[in-house]
Amino acid sequence: MTDVExxxxxxxxxxxxxxxxxEGAQALTLREIARRAGVSHGAPRRHFxxxxxxxxxxxxRGFGELAARTAARGGQGPARARLTELALAYLEFALDNxxxxxxxxxxxxxxxxxxxxxxxxxxxxxxxxxxxxxxxxGVDARTVAGALWANLHGIAQLWSWGSLQLATGAADFxxxxxxxxxAHLGPEDA
Amino acid sequence: MTDVExxxxxxxxxxxxxxxxxEGAQALTLREIARRAGVSHGAPRRHFxxxxxxxxxxxxRGFGELAARTAARGGQGPARARLTELALAYLEFALDNxxxxxxxxxxxxxxxxxxxxxxxxxxxxxxxxxxxxxxxxGVDARTVAGALWANLHGIAQLWSWGSLQLATGAADFxxxxxxxxxAHLGPEDA
DNA sequence: GCCCACCGGTAGACACTGTCTACGCACCCT
DNA sequence: AGGGTGCGTAGACAGTGTCTACCGGTGGGC
Numbered sequence: 001m002t003d004v005e006x007x008x009x010x011x012x013x014x015x016x017x018x019x020x021x022x023e024g025a026q027a028l029t030l031r032e033i034a035r036r037a038g039v040s041h042g043a044p045r046r047h048f049x050x051x052x053x054x055x056x057x058x059x060x061r062g063f064g065e066l067a068a069r070t071a072a073r074g075g076q077g078p079a080r081a082r083l084t085e086l087a088l089a090y091l092e093f094a095l096d097n098x099x100x101x102x103x104x105x106x107x108x109x110x111x112x113x114x115x116x117x118x119x120x121x122x123x124x125x126x127x128x129x130x131x132x133x134x135x136x137x138g139v140d141a142r143t144v145a146g147a148l149w150a151n152l153h154g155i156a157q158l159w160s161w162g163s164l165q166l167a168t169g170a171a172d173f174x175x176x177x178x179x180x181x182x183a184h185l186g187p188e189d190a
Numbered sequence: 191m192t193d194v195e196x197x198x199x200x201x202x203x204x205x206x207x208x209x210x211x212x213e214g215a216q217a218l219t220l221r222e223i224a225r226r227a228g229v230s231h232g233a234p235r236r237h238f239x240x241x242x243x244x245x246x247x248x249x250x251r252g253f254g255e256l257a258a259r260t261a262a263r264g265g266q267g268p269a270r271a272r273l274t275e276l277a278l279a280y281l282e283f284a285l286d287n288x289x290x291x292x293x294x295x296x297x298x299x300x301x302x303x304x305x306x307x308x309x310x311x312x313x314x315x316x317x318x319x320x321x322x323x324x325x326x327x328g329v330d331a332r333t334v335a336g337a338l339w340a341n342l343h344g345i346a347q348l349w350s351w352g353s354l355q356l357a358t359g360a361a362d363f364x365x366x367x368x369x370x371x372x373a374h375l376g377p378e379d380a
Numbered sequence: 381g382c383c384c385a386c387c388g389g390t391a392g393a394c395a396c397t398g399t400c401t402a403c404g405c406a407c408c409c410t
Numbered sequence: 411a412g413g414g415t416g417c418g419t420a421g422a423c424a425g426t427g428t429c430t431a432c433c434g435g436t437g438g439g440c
Contacts, residue, residue, distance in 0.1 A: 008388080008389085039389070039390090040389065040390050040391070041390095041391090042389070042390065042391075042392095043388075043389050043390080045389095046387080046388050046389070047388090
C-alpha cells in the first residue's frame with residue numbers, strides 16, 4: 001500500500017539507512033538487512049554482488065544527505081559567514097548521524113571505486129575551495145580548503161569519539177570549530 | 191632459544207603488532223593471532239577475556255610507539271620548530287603504520303575504558319598544549335591545541351584514505367601540514 | 381498459443397568468526 | 411604424596427558472507 005511497490009534494491013538501502021541510524025554501523029549485517037527487508041539472506045545478492053557494495057550504496061545516501069544539508073545552509077551573505085554555516089552544518093550532520101558518518105569514512109569497508117563520491121563529495125569540496133578563495137584571497141585556496149576540510153573532519157571524528165572533550169575539557173564543539181575557521185580564514189570580523 | 195620463553199600474553203600482542211603492520215587491521219582475527227602464535231584458538235581467552243581487549247592491548251602498543259616517535263623528534267629549539275617536527279612525526283607515524291593507526295582510532299573496536307590512553311595519549315596532548323602556549327601566547331592554548339590536533343588527525347586520515355590527494359591534487363602532505371601549522375600558530379618566521 | 385529463457389527470490393551448504401564449556405596436563409605448596 | 415590451581419586444548423554453538431542449486435512467474439519469439 002504505502003511503498004510496497006518499490007524495488008528490493010531501494011528497499012534494502014532504505015532499511016540500511018534506517019538501521020545504521022538506529023543501531024550503528026556494526027549492525028549493518030547483510031543478513032540482518034535482508035531480514036528487516038523481509039527477504040531471504042540470498043536475495044540482496046541479485047542487486048549487490050557483495051556486502052561491500054550494499055554498504056557503499058548506503059554510504060552514498062549519507063554523502064547525498066550531507067551535501068543537501070550543507071547546501072541548504074549558508075545560502076547567501078559574505079563568504080566568511082557562509083563558510084561558518086557550512087562548517088557548522090558539516091559538524092552537526094556528523095554528530096546527528098554518528099553511525100552513518102562512521103560508515104562513510106570506513107575506507108576498509110567501502111571499496112572506494114564503488115561509491116562514486118566524485119559525484120557528491122567533490123562538488124562539496126569545490127564549493128569549499130570557492131568560498132575559501134573568496135574569504136581569503138591571495139593564498140592557495142585549494143591547499144587551505146584541504147587543510148580546513150581535514151580540520152572539520154578531525155574535529156567531527158575526535159569529538160564523536162570523545163577524545164576532544166576529554167583532552168580540552170570543552171562541553172561544546174562550536175569553540176573548536178570557530179577556532180579552526182579563525183585559524184584557516186582569519187578572524188571573523190576582519 | 192630466542193624469545194620462546196616470553197609469556198603467551200606478550201607473544202599474542204607481538205604477533206598482533208606484526209600482523210597489523212603486515213596485512214592491515216581487518217586481519218587481526220582472534221583465531222589468526224592464536225594460529226600465528228602457535229596456540230589453540232581458545233588460549234588467548236586466558237589472558238584477554240574478549241577479542242576487544244586483545245585489540246586494545248595491540249593498539250596500546252601503537253600509542254606507545256607514537257609517543258616514542260614524537261618524543262624522539264622535536265627535542266629542542268624554539269617551540270614553533272619543535273611543533274613542526276612533532277606534527278611531521280605524527281603524520282609520518284600515521285602513514286608508515288596505516289593499519290595500526292586505523293586500529294588506534296576505531297572506537298567501535300576499542301572499548302575505550304580498556305586501553306588506558308590517558309597514560310600515553312594525554313601526556314602527548316599536554317606537550318602539544320604546552321608548546322602551543324609557548325609558540326602562540328595570548329590565546330586559549332588548550333582550544334588551539336585541540337583544533338590543531340584534530341587538524342593533524344584529519345590530514346592523516348583523509349590522506350591515508352586518498353581523499354586529500356584527489357581533492358587537492360597534491361602529491362605530498364607536507365604543504366598541508368605546514369598550512370595547518372601556519373594557520374593555527376601563525377607563519378613560521380614570525 | 382506454446383515454449384523457452386531469464387529475472388529474481390529461496391534454501392541449504394561451506395568456511396570462517398567470537399564466545400563458551402568441559403577436559404586435562406603440569407606444576408607448586410603444604 | 412596429594413590436592414588445587416593456572417593455562418592450554420578441543421569441541422560445540424550461533425552468527426556471518428559467499429556460493430550454488432533450485433524454481434516460480436513473466437515476457438518475447440515463432
